Amino acid sequence: MEQEEPCEAKETASSSIEPKTPNPNVPDSIPAIDSDSSLSEEEIVTEKDRGIVTLSPLCKQRIDSASISDCVLVSDDEIIESLYQNLLRVILSLQQIQSVAVVPEIWCFDGCKTPPPSSRNLDSNMVSDTCPGAPMKLTKISRNIDSGLRRKLF
Amino acid sequence: MGGSDENRHGVIGPMNRQQGGLRGGKVIPTNGQTRRALSNINKNIIGAPVYPCAVKRPFTEKNGICNKKIPPVPVHRPVTRKFAAQLAENNLQIHKEETKKPDLISNEALDRIITDVEEGDFNEPMFVQHTEAMLEEIDKMEGIEMQDSNDIDAEVEESVMDIDSCDKNNPLSVVEYINDIYCFYKKNECRSCVPPNYMENQHDINERMRGILFDWLIEVHYKFELMEETLYLTINLIDRFLAVHQHIARKKLQLVGVTAMLLACKYEEVSVPVVDDLILISDKAYTRTEILDMEKLMANTLQFNFCLPTPYVFMRRFLKAAQSDKKLELLSFFMIELCLVEYEMLQYTPSQLAASAIYTAQSTLKGYEDWSKTSEFHSGYTEEALLECSRKMVGLHHKAGTGKLTGVHRKYNTSKFGYAARIEPAGFLLL
Numbered sequence: 001m002e003q004e005e006p007c008e009a010k011e012t013a014s015s016s017i018e019p020k021t022p023n024p025n026v027p028d029s030i031p032a033i034d035s036d037s038s039l040s041e042e043e044i045v046t047e048k049d050r051g052i053v054t055l056s057p058l059c060k061q062r063i064d065s066a067s068i069s070d071c072v073l074v075s076d077d078e079i080i081e082s083l084y085q086n087l088l089r090v091i092l093s094l095q096q097i098q099s100v101a102v103v104p105e106i107w108c109f110d111g112c113k114t115p116p117p118s119s120r121n122l123d124s125n126m127v128s129d130t131c132p133g134a135p136m137k138l139t140k141i142s143r144n145i146d147s148g149l150r151r152k153l154f
Numbered sequence: 155m156g157g158s159d160e161n162r163h164g165v166i167g168p169m170n171r172q173q174g175g176l177r178g179g180k181v182i183p184t185n186g187q188t189r190r191a192l193s194n195i196n197k198n199i200i201g202a203p204v205y206p207c208a209v210k211r212p213f214t215e216k217n218g219i220c221n222k223k224i225p226p227v228p229v230h231r232p233v234t235r236k237f238a239a240q241l242a243e244n245n246l247q248i249h250k251e252e253t254k255k256p257d258l259i260s261n262e263a264l265d266r267i268i269t270d271v272e273e274g275d276f277n278e279p280m281f282v283q284h285t286e287a288m289l290e291e292i293d294k295m296e297g298i299e300m301q302d303s304n305d306i307d308a309e310v311e312e313s314v315m316d317i318d319s320c321d322k323n324n325p326l327s328v329v330e331y332i333n334d335i336y337c338f339y340k341k342n343e344c345r346s347c348v349p350p351n352y353m354e355n356q357h358d359i360n361e362r363m364r365g366i367l368f369d370w371l372i373e374v375h376y377k378f379e380l381m382e383e384t385l386y387l388t389i390n391l392i393d394r395f396l397a398v399h400q401h402i403a404r405k406k407l408q409l410v411g412v413t414a415m416l417l418a419c420k421y422e423e424v425s426v427p428v429v430d431d432l433i434l435i436s437d438k439a440y441t442r443t444e445i446l447d448m449e450k451l452m453a454n455t456l457q458f459n460f461c462l463p464t465p466y467v468f469m470r471r472f473l474k475a476a477q478s479d480k481k482l483e484l485l486s487f488f489m490i491e492l493c494l495v496e497y498e499m500l501q502y503t504p505s506q507l508a509a510s511a512i513y514t515a516q517s518t519l520k521g522y523e524d525w526s527k528t529s530e531f532h533s534g535y536t537e538e539a540l541l542e543c544s545r546k547m548v549g550l551h552h553k554a555g556t557g558k559l560t561g562v563h564r565k566y567n568t569s570k571f572g573y574a575a576r577i578e579p580a581g582f583l584l585l
Contacts, residue, residue, distance in 0.1 A: 143427065145434055149377055152437040153366055154404045 313527040317474050336471055339463040340534065343504050346390055346462035350501040352397040358404045359396075361497035367392070367411045368495045369561040374435060376565050378427060380419065382487070386464035387418040389494050395452050406448075409440050413448040421460045465490055468508035468533075475532035476512050484574040485515040488566040492550040495559055502543050509533040510543035514551075517544070518580040544583055551579035 321327035328335070353361045368389060375385045391414040396402060402410060412432040419426045429442050469490065473483055489511035493499040499507065509529075516524045525537040554563040554575060566575040 143378060143431055145431065146377060149374060149435055150437045151370065151435075152439045153370060153408045154363065 314531045315475075315477075315528040317477070317528065317532065336468075336532075339467055340505060343463045343468075345459075346394070346464065347503060348393045348397040348500060350498075352393070352500075353497065355400045356396065357401060359402055359407050363404060363407055364392075364396075364497055365495050365559050367407055369559040370408075371411055371415060372491065372494070372561045372565060374415065378431075381422055383464065383466045384415070384418045384422045385491075386466040386494075387422060387460065388415045390462065390464050391417060391452065391456065391460070393500070395455055398455055399451075405439075408436055409444060409448050410452070412436055412440070413445055413452055416445065416449060417452060417460070463504055465493075465504040465508045465511075468505045469511070472508050472512050472529065472533050475529045476516060476526070477528075478512070481572060481574075482512070482515055482519060484566070484572040485518060485577060486512045488562065488571070488574040489514050489547050489551065491562045491565075492554055493547065495562060496550060499543075499546065505533065506535065506540070506543060509535045510540045510547060513537070513540045514544045514547045514580065514583070517583060518548075518551075518577060521580075521582075523583070541583070548579050548581065548583050552581075 318327065318329045318332060321329050353359070353364065371388060372385065375388070388411075392410055395410060395414070412435070416427070416429070416432060429445055432445060433440060433442060469486065473486060476482065478486070490507055493502075493507055493511070502510070512529070513523075513525050523537065525540070530536055554560075555567075563575045565571060567573060
């Protein structure tokens, strides 16, 4: 391991030495910088140009689409709501009609009709039939009490 | 020497003479038999020369001892403890002599010693047998004692009869746990008791009024043909209510009585008398509302405790233990109903009243005190414990038909109740 570390140190030293050698050659370094700066500038310019160009039409298109969509959406919602309300009204009216028509049919079983409250209150005979009296406990008949037993003691 | 010779002739002589005299003509065959006997004797005589050797010894005292030994013939003598002891002593002497004898004589002595040792061994089993016999006798005695103790226990157990054996097939008798039920009753009967002096806390009523009320209720109970347990429950409810509710006006006492009967009937009877009947028997002294209000008051005051044991439950059990007949049963109930009317009897527990009533009735009918072990076992009371209460019952029996409170006497002076009131009281119990 110790041997490896010196190698790494050497490599680092060699790498550090190698860049020093081009330092005396000033023209080599200058062109490189120039090339980088030129690329970056080009890129910056192109990007800016592209951005400006691209953004402005997208924005415009979006704005245009938005205006169109807004008009369409509002109109569609209104239309849908109006249609929904109309349908609900129709459905409810139909249900009411059906309920009025069907209820007596469903609850009118043969031989098992519940009399209306008015008829219940009016007819006493019906009450006696539907509500029989509660069962009463049979009690023994009063005894024949001897007169001598009847006494007030105190 | 001469003495020894004389003995020999004497032994032989009498035998020959006797045989010759008995069988005169045919002497020859008998002589043959006598010769066999004589031959045996001769052998014994041959053995005797051993003694002359001893006689030849210079010590005269030892010779004398030997001479003394010759007359008793050891072969024919039974071995007894004393003789065994003598033999042991002889053996010791022979052992001593061995040390001084020559070799030939010592050998003969050793033979004799061996035989003597055998005799000694024979004696030891006798002692062992004796001790074994003694031990056997002791064991037998112990066995007898054990049997005696077992017999005593059996007698004690037999004296307490199994009164429930006849009801084993009757599920309503609940034989398996009837004893547990009565143990529970006995344990809880104190809850049904009231202070014997609770009337002292009442301001407007007294014990005489209590007697009047109960005497009348007994009559009502009889006329209404109610169940026996209804009466005892009615009395119990009244006493318990009055013991707690200490401000009852005398005008309301009869109301308490009829209401208690109504409650008892609702608990015990199948058919309950109507409230109107109770109003009628009280001569319309109370209204329907008053009776129903009193019913609520009594039920709440007693906290709806209507199933506490009364004397009736104990009467049924103790009468069964006494193997009672109808006459004893009726007289016993007569006794205890006399106690219901008397305030002073509140000092006794329901079980004690029941046991005393049965004891008093039994003694009355038999003419002497009678309280079996079975009754004692099942009631938990000895005869001595019942005497005090019993004597009071006899006193009540004496005065049953006198005075104003004659409801019980009139009830039991009917054919339905066997004219139990007409039986003479057991005056001997008062002595």
